[in-house]
Amino acid sequence: MSKIDPTARIADGAVIGEGTEIGPFCNIGAHVVIGSNCKLIGHVHITAQTTIGDDCTIYPFASLGTPPQSLSYRGELTKLKIGSGCTIRESVTMNAGTVAGGGITEVGDRNYFMNCSHVGHDCHVGNDVIFATSATLGGHCEIGDFVFIGGLSAVHQFTRIGPQVMVGGVCGVRDDVIPFGLVNGQYAVLEGLNLIGMKRRKFTKQRLATVRAFYQKLFHGPATFAERLEAARPLAGEDPAIGEILDFIGKGKRPLCLPAVAK
Numbered sequence: 001m002s003k004i005d006p007t008a009r010i011a012d013g014a015v016i017g018e019g020t021e022i023g024p025f026c027n028i029g030a031h032v033v034i035g036s037n038c039k040l041i042g043h044v045h046i047t048a049q050t051t052i053g054d055d056c057t058i059y060p061f062a063s064l065g066t067p068p069q070s071l072s073y074r075g076e077l078t079k080l081k082i083g084s085g086c087t088i089r090e091s092v093t094m095n096a097g098t099v100a101g102g103g104i105t106e107v108g109d110r111n112y113f114m115n116c117s118h119v120g121h122d123c124h125v126g127n128d129v130i131f132a133t134s135a136t137l138g139g140h141c142e143i144g145d146f147v148f149i150g151g152l153s154a155v156h157q158f159t160r161i162g163p164q165v166m167v168g169g170v171c172g173v174r175d176d177v178i179p180f181g182l183v184n185g186q187y188a189v190l191e192g193l194n195l196i197g198m199k200r201r202k203f204t205k206q207r208l209a210t211v212r213a214f215y216q217k218l219f220h221g222p223a224t225f226a227e228r229l230e231a232a233r234p235l236a237g238e239d240p241a242i243g244e245i246l247d248f249i250g251k252g253k254r255p256l257c258l259p260a261v262a263k
Contacts, residue, residue: 066094101140114151130149132149141159
C-alpha cells in the first residue's frame with residue numbers, strides 16, 4: 001500500500017504506485033502517474049502529464065511538470081517523463097514539453113539532480129547522468145548517458161552533449177560537445193577527453209591510446225578542422241568510440257565545441 005500524509009493534496013485521476021510514500025504538503029496533479037516505491041519527502045509539486053518511474057526519491061520544493069518557459073506556450077497539456085531510480089534534490093525544476101518541440105521532456109534512469117538544477121522544456125536527458133548544484137539546461141537540449149554537468153553551468157538551448165562528457169563548473173556551453181569530451185571555461189572550450197570517465201567505463205589502455213591518437217589528429221593536427229575531419233572519417237572502424245564521435249559530428253546542425261587553439 002502507498003503511504004500518503006494527510007496534509008498532501010492528491011487530485012482525482014492521479015495514479016500512485018504501490019509502496020510509494022507521499023510526504024507532508026505535497027501537491028500532485030490529476031494527470032500525474034508515480035511508480036512504485038518512490039519517496040516524496042515533502043513539499044513536492046508535480047503537475048502536467050508527468051510520469052515518474054519506480055524507486056525515485058524527490059526532495060522538498062522540487063517542482064516537476066510545470067509549464068514550459070517558452071513564449072509560444074498556450075496552456076496545452078504536455079508531458080514530462082522521468083525514468084526509474086532517480087534522485088531529485090531540493091528545489092530542482094523540470095518543465096513539461098511544448099507542442100512545437102514534440103510535447104515531451106524526457107529524463108532517463110538512475111540520474112542524480114543536485115539542488116536547484118533545471119531541465120528545460122523538450123530536453124532529452126539520458127541515463128546515469130549527474131547534474132551538480134544549479135546546473136541548467138535551456139530548451140530542446142540533448143544530453144547523452146553518463147554525462148556530468150558541473151555546478152552553476154548552463155547549456156544553451158538546442159545544444160547536444162554526447163555520452164560520457166564532463167562539463168566543468170561555472171561553464172556556459174554554447175556549442176555541441178563530442179562524446180567523451182572534457183569542456184571547461186567561462187564559455188566552454190574543449191580541453192581534451194574525459195579520461196577518468198572512460199576508465200570508469202572500463203576502457204583498456206590500448207583503447208584509450210587509440211582514441212587519444214585520433215583526438216590529437218582531429219583537433220590538433222595540421223590543416224583546417226574541416227580538412228582534418230574529412231581525413232579522419234576512414235578511422236571510424238578503429239574503435240567504437242571513434243565511430244561514435246564521428247557519427248555525432250556528422251549529425252550536428254549547430255557549431256561544435258572546439259579547443260581554444262583549433263582552427
